[in-house]
Each structure stands twice: as structure tokens, then as C-alpha cells.
Amino acid sequence: MPKLLICVSRYGNLFVKNVQCLHHSQLISSGVRNLSVVHGDLSRLNERVRNYVEDKAKLCQPDNLHICDGSESENDYLLNLMLKQGMITPLKKYENCWLARTDPADVARVESLTFMSTPNKSDTVPTTKDGIKGTLGNWLSPDDMEIAFRERFPGCMKGRTMYVIPFSMGPIGSPLSKIGIQLTDSPYVVACMRIMTRVGSTVLKVLGNEEFVKCLHTVGQPLPTKTQPINNWPCNPQKTIIAHIPENNEICSFGSGYGGNSLLGKKCFALRIGSILAKREGWLAEHMLILGITNPKGVKKYVVAAFPSACGKTNLAMMNPTLPGYKVECVGDDICWMRFDESGQLRAINPEYGFFGVAPGTSMKTNPNAMLSIQKNTMFTNVAETSDGGFFWEGLEDEVPKDVKITSWLGMENWTPDVGKPSAHPNSRFCCPAKQCPIMDPAWEDPEGVPVSAIIFGGRRPKGVPLVYEAFNWRHGVFIGAAMRSEATAAAEHKGKVIMHDPFAMRPFFGYNFGHYLKHWLSFGNKQNLNLPRIFHVNWFRKDENNKFMWPGFGENSRVLDWICRRVDGEDIAQKTAIGYIPKEGSLNLSDLSTPVNTDALFQLPKDFWMQECKEIEKYFSEQVHKDLPEEISIELKSLEERVKQM
């Protein structure tokens, strides 16, 4: 019997000093508790993965270990298990569709409980002015992290099964892809990870003995629980923490089963840790959709677009263009990894394998391709249910039979709009395989990625911001990304319709100091031989004095994409303004537009608004980014102010 020394690591993880030389069968008998491997073979995991699993199993003390192979039968087993536990119910109207209702206290990302832990605070967040509270990420010192971990993780999986999920972000084996191992005690998380990422034994083969991103997740409710979990959804909102430790390529998430906090491949890995890897390795990990648009001449271009949560990224990525002869195809709806290739061409992959989309507002009218994608093999969370076994949410009023009864996400039967509360939670979701989308791009899994011609930024701006404008150059484009603002979203815990700064739509997802992130973006502008894409800003959400949207949006946005593509081709269709290039009169194709629009009003640039906007940006940069703001960005802001003054 080896002599085991139980130690506490710097981050509060319990570990056994000589764990490397333990054989798995010894682990099973000599662990802190007995552990049985109920699926898979621990001894066949490569050494690094095995060490990670053993280390965390000792810390979390699950009863069972299940190494996932990603197979159909495994998935069926898990769905059955959740069904028996009362965690999901079938939506019988469709094939293999399920509804999970969470504890109402666990419904969204928790930005205030999401931390990056680095030895130096300034690696994670900019140093703010005069002690003003920073809003560009949360830092925890390794010591505080250790205290937080020690309070939470030891024994957190008692009575439960720890699932080991090997997953690839990006096509398995692509030079642009990265591998992670997620450990979780939630079968819901396993089922959703299998939809959202490429899971299975092949991933382990491709990994060999290389580094991987370590992802630990627990619902934070060891068994037996003192009280029955609400909706059979175990979670621990009082103790929730989502922590990232870049120096170890590690993510540890405690207490929440909600997707953004628990499907660790998505925001935690692909964006927060991803952006750090990207900085280190010279590429970009961004909160962007990727789409291909083909014009009537058959010429295809790919564009990427960054909008904050709930600004319609999924709708744009899956759009049916109204412009005759145009075709849009989807590569991804949320996250984009991009790298310049040897010829200087920027190439992008979607690291995800599924869509985790906001349900309310999605309908055959707004996004038929999303609706067609979710008719089978889909996990719904916190949507309402119809008496004929279907789903329901705000926006589907015209699409469900009139005689069906609706049960709200909170379980209220015979729900009607008179109740005064929505039937589905505003952040309720569908989680479906991307390949079910009828307009997936033929190259969406191309390991080389697709060539990017344009980068689009945007937000929900009811006032002052025109439908589209183009940056003067790369540096100005980076400034536009940095100055992005948008109305708040239901995807996180924010309330109300305040206009929030959301630079690059990455505010909740930066893995490192935003000032350094800006330098990284700017650095591409100084490199030789790069074919830098043009940068644009769009706003589908401008409102008139009667509070009505001025632009019809959805498929009509193809007109804006068309203008952007023609600019990429160098067409002389732009006129210079103080804020950038806007379409020359008549250059935006508005023929047969569904509703008449007032283009003058859509492109009007009110001087007082833009003076105020400059002030807000100045205040934000000086308070929040302070000395970390690159000189180039200050110069861009000053130039904008000067141009606006002369308007």
C-alpha cells in the first residue's frame, strides 16, 4: 500500500502527493471514499487525463465514475436517468425532445460570481481610476480563490456520479481546435455538452498526451441533500462560483446547472480561457457569429459579427435573405476562433457543435431555420409546455393551435397572457445540434476554417446610431469595437433597459485585461502582409419618436450585408461622415422592401447625441481602462470628438 499524503494545493484542491504512481484500481480502493468506475476504463486514459480525474475525484469524492464515450446508447441511458429523477420530461410532439425546468434561482449566467484568478490583478482587469469599481471582469487572488474552493469542493459530489467528458472545441483534429476534459456531476450537463461540443473517445485519441483545458463542474449538492431540490434541479445558488485559473488552463464551476455557467466549453473555455490562449498564440477568440453570403452572381463571402447577448446573433446567422437571389449559410451563431493563415488571410472556425439559443422571440416568422433545427434531438430549458406535448414561449402565439393549454415554465397550468408574467423565462433556451439547421454552410466543419472578408460590430441602440457605418481603417475599427454599447440583456442577471458598455460584445467574457486585449487587436494592424478585413458597425434597433423600430430587420438585414460585401469589393458606394463611412444615397438596395423606411432618419447623425456619446466613451475609458488604454485608442477618440465638433 503506497503512503498517501493528502495535501491542499494552492487553489484549495485536495490532492494525493504520489498520485502519479497510483494504478486506477488502487485509486478505487485507496481513495478518500470508495469509488466505482461504472462506465469506461480509467487505466486507458492517458496519464495527464488520468491524473486530473484522480485528483478531482479525490477532492470531490463522487461515488461513481463514468467516462463518457459520446455514444447514442450512453445518451439514451442519461436521458432515461434524468426522466426517472424527474429532471426532464419528454415533449412528445417531437422526436427526442426534452424539457428541463430549473430551480427558478438558477436561470442565467452569474457575471458577479464569475472570476479570473491570476497572481497579478492587472493581468486580469484594467486598473480603474481612483478605486472606481471595475466592470470589465472580476479578479480573485489565488489566496481568496483557495479559501473559496476549500469551502466548496471537498466532498461536493458525494453520493453522485462524476462524468468525465472528453470534448473538442472545433472539428476534431483541426489545427484551430482545442481539447478539454470536463468533469461534472450533472447528467443534464453531459447531455447538453454532447450537443454543444464534439464528445467521445476519438477526442482522447487525438489528444495523445498533450495539454488540455481542465473543466470541473458540480451542482454543489452532495447527497443526501437536506431538502428536496426544487424541480429536481439540484444547484446551490448561495455558493455559486465560476472560476478560471489561466495559469493552469483550468475552469472550476460550482453550484449552477444553467448552461452558461455549466457547459464549460462555451463561455468559460471558448471565450475566457480561449481569449488568453489566443493572445498567447497570436489569434482571436471572439463572441461572434460566422455566416456565408452568396450574391446572385454566385460570389460568396464570409463575415463575422459581434453583438452582445440577445441582439439577434442567432437570427442573423440563420437568416433567410429577402433580397432576391441571395443566400445566407450559417457557420456559427455565437463564438468564433480566427487566425491569419500564412498567406495573410483571416480564417474562422466555429468551435461549437450546437446552438444554445434564446427561445423567446424565436418563431417561423423571425427565424424559421432555428425553428426547423429544434424539431428533434433538442433539450429545452425553462420554456412553457403545451397540452399537446409541444413547446411554447413568447413570440409563438400565432403558431400554436388555439385550443391547447399552456403550462408555464414555473409549472402554472392554464397559463394565459393575462397572468401578467411571461409563460417562458426570458432567458429560456433550446439546445440543439448545429447540423440540424437546414442552412448550415457546407464548410462549417472545414478544419482550415472559412476566409473572413468583414468584421461587423453592433448593438441594440434605440437612438442616434445609424443602420450601418464602416470604419476608416483597422485602428478605427478596433476603436469602434472598444466603444460598443447596447441595451442590457436577460442572458445575465442585469435588469432594465439601460445602455451598457459592452466592448467587442466581450464584456462578460474577457479572459484578460481589456487594455491588453485592445493591444492584441491593434497589433494585427502593424503586421506586414495581412489581408485585414474591413470593419463595420450595424444597428437594427434604432427607434423613431413613437418608439417604433425604424428598420424591419431580420431577412431585410441582407440589404446591409449586401452593401458591406460591395464595400469589401471596393465599390464606390460610401460617403465620409464624422463617425465613419455610411452608404451613399441610393447605394443601399431597398427595392421591394417589406415596409417603407425613412433612410434620412435611419442615417441621421445628431450632433448633440454624438457629442454626448463621445463624453460617455471618454468617461468609460478613463474610469474603466484608465492607464491600460492604448494610446492609439485615445487618439481615435480624440479624432472622433474633433470630427463631431465640426459636424
Ligand code: OXD
Ligand atoms: C449566450 C450569451 O448565452 O451570450 O450566448 O449569454
Ligand code: MN
Ligand atoms: Mn453569446
